[in-house]
Amino acid sequence: MNWRRMLALARKESIQIRRDWRSLAVVLLMPVMLMTLMGYGIALDQTDVPLCVYDREGSQLSQDLLKSFVSNRYFSLKLDARDYRQLVTAVDGGVCTVGVVVPLYFSKLLNAGRPATVQAVIDATDNNTANLIIGYTQAVVARFSAAVQLDYQQRRGPALGAPSLGLQARTWFNEDLESRNFIVPGVVALVMAVIGTFLTSLTIAREWERGTMEQLVSTPVTAAEVIAGKLIPYFVIGMTDAATCAAISGWWFEVPFRGSVMTLFVSSAVFLIGVLLLGFLISALSRTQLAASQFALLTTFLPAFLLSGFAFPIDQMPIAVRAVTRIFPARYYVTILKAVFLKGTGIEPLFAPMLAMALFAAAVGVGAVRGFKKTLD
Amino acid sequence: MLARIWQFVVKEFFQVWRDPRTRFSLIVPPIIQIIVFGYAATFDVHNVPTAVFDQDHSQESRELISRFASSGYFKITQESGNGARINDLIDRGRITLAIRILPGFAEEIRKREDASLQVVLDGTDSNTALIALGYINQITQRYQQDYQRDYLNRIAPLASQRVPQVMLDERPWFNKNLEDKLFFVPGTIGSVLMVMVMTLTAFSIVREHEIGTLEQIMVTPIRPLEFILGKTIPYLMIALFELLIISLVGVMWFEVPLRGSIALLLAGSLLFIAGVLGIGLLISTLSNTQQQAMVVSFFFVQPAITLSGFGFPISSMPPVLQWLTYLDPLRYYLVVLRATFLKGLDFDLLWPQFVGMAVFALLTLSAAAARFRKTLD
Numbered sequence: 001m002n003w004r005r006m007l008a009l010a011r012k013e014s015i016q017i018r019r020d021w022r023s024l025a026v027v028l029l030m031p032v033m034l035m036t037l038m039g040y041g042i043a044l045d046q047t048d049v050p051l052c053v054y055d056r057e058g059s060q061l062s063q064d065l066l067k068s069f070v071s072n073r074y075f076s077l078k079l080d081a082r083d084y085r086q087l088v089t090a091v092d093g094g095v096c097t098v099g100v101v102v103p104l105y106f107s108k109l110l111n112a113g114r115p116a117t118v119q120a121v122i123d124a125t126d127n128n129t130a131n132l133i134i135g136y137t138q139a140v141v142a143r144f145s146a147a148v149q150l151d152y153q154q155r156r157g158p159a160l161g162a163p164s165l166g167l168q169a170r171t172w173f174n175e176d177l178e179s180r181n182f183i184v185p186g187v188v189a190l191v192m193a194v195i196g197t198f199l200t201s202l203t204i205a206r207e208w209e210r211g212t213m214e215q216l217v218s219t220p221v222t223a224a225e226v227i228a229g230k231l232i233p234y235f236v237i238g239m240t241d242a243a244t245c246a247a248i249s250g251w252w253f254e255v256p257f258r259g260s261v262m263t264l265f266v267s268s269a270v271f272l273i274g275v276l277l278l279g280f281l282i283s284a285l286s287r288t289q290l291a292a293s294q295f296a297l298l299t300t301f302l303p304a305f306l307l308s309g310f311a312f313p314i315d316q317m318p319i320a321v322r323a324v325t326r327i328f329p330a331r332y333y334v335t336i337l338k339a340v341f342l343k344g345t346g347i348e349p350l351f352a353p354m355l356a357m358a359l360f361a362a363a364v365g366v367g368a369v370r371g372f373k374k375t376l377d
Numbered sequence: 378m379l380a381r382i383w384q385f386v387v388k389e390f391f392q393v394w395r396d397p398r399t400r401f402s403l404i405v406p407p408i409i410q411i412i413v414f415g416y417a418a419t420f421d422v423h424n425v426p427t428a429v430f431d432q433d434h435s436q437e438s439r440e441l442i443s444r445f446a447s448s449g450y451f452k453i454t455q456e457s458g459n460g461a462r463i464n465d466l467i468d469r470g471r472i473t474l475a476i477r478i479l480p481g482f483a484e485e486i487r488k489r490e491d492a493s494l495q496v497v498l499d500g501t502d503s504n505t506a507l508i509a510l511g512y513i514n515q516i517t518q519r520y521q522q523d524y525q526r527d528y529l530n531r532i533a534p535l536a537s538q539r540v541p542q543v544m545l546d547e548r549p550w551f552n553k554n555l556e557d558k559l560f561f562v563p564g565t566i567g568s569v570l571m572v573m574v575m576t577l578t579a580f581s582i583v584r585e586h587e588i589g590t591l592e593q594i595m596v597t598p599i600r601p602l603e604f605i606l607g608k609t610i611p612y613l614m615i616a617l618f619e620l621l622i623i624s625l626v627g628v629m630w631f632e633v634p635l636r637g638s639i640a641l642l643l644a645g646s647l648l649f650i651a652g653v654l655g656i657g658l659l660i661s662t663l664s665n666t667q668q669q670a671m672v673v674s675f676f677f678v679q680p681a682i683t684l685s686g687f688g689f690p691i692s693s694m695p696p697v698l699q700w701l702t703y704l705d706p707l708r709y710y711l712v713v714l715r716a717t718f719l720k721g722l723d724f725d726l727l728w729p730q731f732v733g734m735a736v737f738a739l740l741t742l743s744a745a746a747a748r749f750r751k752t753l754d
Binding site (some may be wrong): 020022023026027030033034037038040041042043044045046047048049050065089091092093094097109110111112113114115116117118119120121122123124125126127128129130131132134135136137138139141142144145148149152153170171172173174175177178179181182194198206210286288289290291293294295297298302306307311312313315316317318320321325338342343345349 | 469503
């Protein structure tokens with residue numbers, strides 16, 4: 001490896017990048033756009049779930065129940081249906097996600113000390129939302145039921161007091177269970193993965209398509225020098241992007257930052273080198289830019305989105321898929337990001353994921369040099 | 378004119394089919410994507426690693442714990458001690474949840490005093506935490522109810538028959554078992570189709586421009602409209618072929634039901650593909666290099682997927698982003714996909730989505746044609 005040749009290549013590459021200022025601007029603005037978009041756009045909290053009610057009885061008690069639905073921030077009333085058909089159409093057409101039906105004789109049954117059943121029809125197309133809604137609905141109904149019971153017993157003289165079983169729940173790291181705090185650190189990994197491979201996967205394929213690769217081959221540079229020389233300018237851009245992402249997460253989205261900046265810096269650098277090298281490997285293997293962009297998407301964006309634990313918990317996946325997640329560095333980077341942002345974990349427990357990312361970078365680096373040498377022959 | 382278009386279509390097909398890597402990337406990545414999404418995209422909450430600290434060692438506490446264990450939502454390890462280890466266990470990521478039953482729990486329940494259960498949650502993954510908390514609530518509430526019923530049975534067997542109670546009968550429609558794959562597979566069909574069509578068309582004109590073959594086409598007697606048609610027809614057909622493959626995987630492999638009409642699905646898909654083709658061609662005419670085309674198309678695809686409601690509900694987004702979703706053709710298409718696959722809806726509820734996609738297709742295709750005419754001059 002000759003340092004002068006490598007630096008010369010790095011200079012050539014940075015001149016090329018600077019000349020294409022439009023792409024440079026895009027690459028520097030991309031994190032801002034992606035962070036804002038995904039920080040706001042990816043939210044799992046459910047408030048103001050559109051609700052539709054059909055009160056078949058229309059008594060004081062049934063209205064009380066419906067009021068207790070509307071009076072919390074989880075539901076917002078969209079429609080007071082006149083008949084069952086109207087409610088069904090509203091749920092079908094997506095006007096509301098949940099429809100609550102209060103049966104006939106609702107208050108009569110309860111006043112007679114009998115159980116009454118309220119029906120909740122839920123559009124479960126989005127099963128996660130449906131799951132949360134079922135939880136909220138159950139909570140509202142249970143609370144109402146307890147109140148009715150208490151009232152009933154008090155009216156019959158000395159209450160047979162029921163034990164109250166309270167729940168003292170304390171939540172750590174993300175005290176208000178805001179999905180933004182959960183999502184945003186993962187988005188940083190997503191943005192870095194995209195930018196990393198995106199940038200590099202086009203550089204070598206472009207040289208092939210334009211024919212400048214022939215010129216490069218005729219010079220005395222080695223494969224390792226080409227890769228290192230191309231890596232340096234893109235690494236600088238990538239780290240700038242990482243800093244932008246971290247700043248937006250901390251200051252704009254106000255995600256707590258509890259760990260050390262140093263851990264964040266080191267892990268981002270290791271991850272970035274890994275994805276950049278992966279980009280080189282891809283571009284060395286695929287000679288057209290179309291194929292290169294497809295492979296890049298498949299090997300970086302997809303794992304970072306799906307197999308990283310950024311939004312979808314890894315321990316809920318089938319075993320085979322869980323094994324696959326261990327191959328990609330995104331999983332480790334997301335673990336570190338969440339630890340650094342929310343948990344404030346020190347560097348010692350994070351040593352293992354760091355090592356895994358470094359191993360990935362090394363393996364892909366060797367592959368890239370080999371693959372590149374082969375294409376030269 | 379027809380003959381010229383035909384010749385052009387044949388040429389485009391040859392160009393796409395010639396390169397084995399492109400051929401490969403047309404078929405394999407979409408299938409991988411749908412399989413990975415079908416398995417990995419899950420918000421399920423099962424077997425949450427949970428540590429239980431039972432400091433009461435009573436019949437009551439054991440009964441409650443066994444209810445947690447048998448629910449299937451928690452993977453329980455019994456821990457001894459007073460819970461000082463909770464900190465460490467959560468920090469190391471061994472558990473997500475700790476339940477602590479303080480000494481005197483049974484005593485308090487028997488005396489009908491306020492007994493309480495301490496729960497510590499790792500809130501990093503807010504979605505899992507929220508759903509788990511819902512389950513804990515449910516289990517403790519049912520325990521309390523059952524305890525009360527037993528108690529009443531013992532002291533006043535007759536009175537216990539007459540306790541009013543409101544029960545909830547929840548009916549998750551369209552996805553009875555709340556399965557993730559039913560939500561994600563139709564969504565993935567839409568996003569894979571979009572990415573595919575987008576990358577193919579965004580590269581198509583600019584590549585000819587870069588390689589210089591556009592000049593050759595311009596000296597032929599072909600007219601702009603013929604050119605645009607010649608560029609769209611082959612990609613439309615490829616896209617329909619893709620739709621067929623991934624839908625087959627969805628229906629046969631993941632057993633996603635197809636409840637609606639195939640004609641409606643096809644009509645919606647055609648409108649959607651036309652719109653994406655339009656935007657792809659527009660990008661292709663606006664860019665000078667393939668790298669630019671790739672970057673710009675990414676800038677369209679990424680927000681389009683995030684805002685489509687593909688994985689994250691639109692109703693949870695801030696209002697500004699909710700308005701923006703109306704500019705997103707994928708938003709409309711996903712409604713059509715989910716409605717035809719899961720809901721089996723008819724055109725009378727879906728026509729607004731068709732109007733949205735038609736307007737989008739009309740605007741982008743005419744903009745692309747106009748823009749192309751300009752580059753020819």
